[in-house]
Amino acid sequence: xxxxxxxxxxxxxxxxxxIAGFLTFLLITAFVLGVDVNRLLSDSLVRIGRNGLFVLxxxxxxxxxxxxxxxxxxxxxxxxxxxxxxxxxxxxxINHILLALVIGVLLAVxxxxxxxxxxxxTKGQEMMVGNYIGFATVSLMCTFWLLAPFRNPTLVWAIGxxxxxxxxxLPGETSQIIDNFLSFSFFGLNIPTGTFVLFFLSCLLxxxxxxxxxxxxxxxxxxxPVFARASGIKENTIRIQSVVLSTxxxxxxxxxxxxxxxxxxLYMAPLMLPFPAIACILIGGASLRKATLLHVIIGTxxxxxxxxxxxxxxxxxxxxxxxxxxxxxxxRVIISNGLILYALTRKGGD
Numbered sequence: 001x002x003x004x005x006x007x008x009x010x011x012x013x014x015x016x017x018x019i020a021g022f023l024t025f026l027l028i029t030a031f032v033l034g035v036d037v038n039r040l041l042s043d044s045l046v047r048i049g050r051n052g053l054f055v056l057x058x059x060x061x062x063x064x065x066x067x068x069x070x071x072x073x074x075x076x077x078x079x080x081x082x083x084x085x086x087x088x089x090x091x092x093x094i095n096h097i098l099l100a101l102v103i104g105v106l107l108a109v110x111x112x113x114x115x116x117x118x119x120x121x122t123k124g125q126e127m128m129v130g131n132y133i134g135f136a137t138v139s140l141m142c143t144f145w146l147l148a149p150f151r152n153p154t155l156v157w158a159i160g161x162x163x164x165x166x167x168x169x170l171p172g173e174t175s176q177i178i179d180n181f182l183s184f185s186f187f188g189l190n191i192p193t194g195t196f197v198l199f200f201l202s203c204l205l206x207x208x209x210x211x212x213x214x215x216x217x218x219x220x221x222x223x224x225p226v227f228a229r230a231s232g233i234k235e236n237t238i239r240i241q242s243v244v245l246s247t248x249x250x251x252x253x254x255x256x257x258x259x260x261x262x263x264x265x266l267y268m269a270p271l272m273l274p275f276p277a278i279a280c281i282l283i284g285g286a287s288l289r290k291a292t293l294l295h296v297i298i299g300t301x302x303x304x305x306x307x308x309x310x311x312x313x314x315x316x317x318x319x320x321x322x323x324x325x326x327x328x329x330x331x332r333v334i335i336s337n338g339l340i341l342y343a344l345t346r347k348g349g350d
Contacts, residue, residue, distance in 0.1 A: 053253030073251025112247030
């Protein structure tokens, strides 16, 4: 019995047990303070489905030995372009999502290929280079959003009639269309069925992909590049394929995120997008040498739930103590960046 328990602890990992225990403590505290626990858990489920694909997009590059994809913003921008073009054309509902998906994926394939070629030229420094490329591209796109010839009056600034607004509201027919698909309530919890189905279906497809010849080649390159080259596997080609797949998943994730959020945020909004996703997969137990779908799911659930539950509970505690002022935003920054710092300083999945 003792060996079984120790084996279970070793498999799950002490950090994840500590975080899960802290989450349980927060839920009990919320219940005692009279906070709506069902609403907190419902919001957590929405956030998990909303952000899951971004975390999943990190898996191909980790498997192929490229490292953490700090250039995740490139794929997100491709998804944003697809969404904005759909708004410009006045398309709504599922057709808007499908159009954005087609445009986003096509752009992501092209951008991902160029990005992958560049990373092949900077082996050993992929994460640093990806970070710079992501930051530079987001900044460059600020100019594009200002100068692109969009004419839809609901999208451009009222004064001057040119340049996209910072935040674009999705039409009611498009907003949360996937979240609400087959959604239902279970013991007071609102389950965004459509988003969860897409997330787990994407996980399943990626699982089967890693069982194919291309997927196994990707794993081989990440595990032992010398052995892979000796086996006739084209290392550079496989690395590019992993970057393209990661960029495509990020574009898909941006479309799902936007419809769930109900808004399209432009300009500097995608700048820090890779960091929470990276924190999720690392907190889930992944490392540069080993990453699995289980790490993606566990990490996303822990990080997003902790981020959702902590703020209302601590805010309620502060209100009861009689302290003046709203510290919600300060707490959000401290908690989110603290978790990211913890995740990024971990080694070997400990």
